Amino acid sequence: MTSIPDVAVTQNARTWTLGTSPWQRIPAIGAPRARVIIDNDFSGDPDDLYQLVHHLLSPNVDIRLVVASHLRDGDPFDSGPDTAENATRVVEDVFARMGLESTDVVTTGSNRPLADRTTPQPAPAVDAIVTEAMRDDDTPLFFVAGGGLTDLASAYLVEPRIAERMTVIWIGGLEHEGLAVPPPDAMPIEYNLLIDVVAGQVVFNDSGLAIWQVPRDVYRQCLVSDAELRLRVAATGPLGRYLYDEVARVVRRATGQGRGPAETYALGDSPLVLLTALRSLFEADSSSSRHVGMPTPAIADNGTYVPAPDARPMRVYTWVDTRLMFEDFYLKLQEFSAWQQSETLYPNQ
Known part of the structure; x- marks a missing residue:
């Protein structure tokens, strides 16, 4: 039920490639293992x-x-x-x-x-x-x-x-x-x-x-609450809001089918x-x-x-x-979204 785009969204002004992490003010240590x-x-x-x-x-x-x-x-x-x-x-x-x-x-x-x-x-x-x-x-x-x-x-x-x-x-x-x-x-x-x-x-x-x-x-076991998704995902910016909205669509559909609502999602x-x-x-x-x-x-x-x-x-x-799994995700998303939305947050990058 993920939204299948007719046309891809316009690429964000801040670009990067795999193998780089320009949103990290303290650079990543070492190479991938x-x-x-x-x-x-x-x-x-x-x-x-x-x-x-x-x-x-x-x-x-x-x-x-x-x-x-x-x-x-x-x-x-x-x-x-x-x-x-x-x-x-x-x-x-x-x-x-x-x-x-x-x-x-x-x-x-x-x-x-x-x-x-x-x-x-x-x-x-x-x-x-x-x-x-x-x-x-x-x-x-x-x-x-x-x-x-x-x-x-x-x-x-x-x-x-x-x-x-x-x-x-x-x-x-x-x-x-x-x-x-x-x-x-x-x-x-x-x-x-x-x-x-x-x-x-x-x-x-x-x-x-x-x-x-x-x-x-x-x-x-991998349940997160709607409060987590609202405050730790949707609130981070456009990328987080996109991720939140995709889950919300499923929850609304399930609720309409009599299987919800629920304050958690796996x-x-x-x-x-x-x-x-x-x-x-x-x-x-x-x-x-x-x-x-x-x-x-x-x-x-x-x-x-x-x-x-x-x-x-x-x-x-x-x-x-x-x-560990979800806290790491929330913090990485927050750090990335802050960089993505600000032209001045990291002026030297």
Whole structure:
């Protein structure tokens, strides 16, 4: 339900490129220590807009690609059929609002899910993912996904060696037995997995990709209040107001359907930033959050897990540090918005 622009907004007068952070009066310390490929269904739930902006404002990661991926047919957020192209337009619109000129990193995924577990869906994003993964660079590479896994699965089918060269962080999948229980009236197949169950099977069942999973019970922990969004996001300026208004549209629609109102909203894609840009300095890891290790289960056609005791290990997060995650976002947005709106705040930049 994210607003899909007919024409991108006029680019902000203050411009910048990835790899710079001119809004910081005290320059960022050191170079990025991880590469990141962002993959999300940007024409869907606007929580991905918050994740995108937060990642773009985080100098500790080198954003190599932003993959605009598809939703399932008939999705209530965007019924399609060209949801990947719609997602691309949304990303380009966000870049323009931010004055970010690095549009070369934006690439479009497939509009369709996988037809089977051996045939990739061709798309510009698939080739770009393979190229980045196979590039001669020892910097750790994270593939962070807040939607379906079509383009990652296709890239693996095209070039299986990418499995040895990245870590996948995925927001999606059902609760694991013994760790959590489903919410009331839960979808039987978790929302992000439902976008492309076959792609999930390729990634979990068939590949050797290292997975850090943030399942449904954990991404539902990422609640913010309307008061936070009004005072810490909307009040910062045009970019913050845009982000707030996109969530408000969803809340109004849900209220009209008898599912609201509520004073909270789940920004469930934000752990993608927490687990990459906000890792610890010493013994670098997502040390303020909690996870368990387990053999990677297979995914059945109905979206449930099938135990695979001899499978490769994976991480399953059980709790994420929402204080660090959201406070960092609010402050970065405030700092960026102040710079963006003032020609005199930082006269030497």
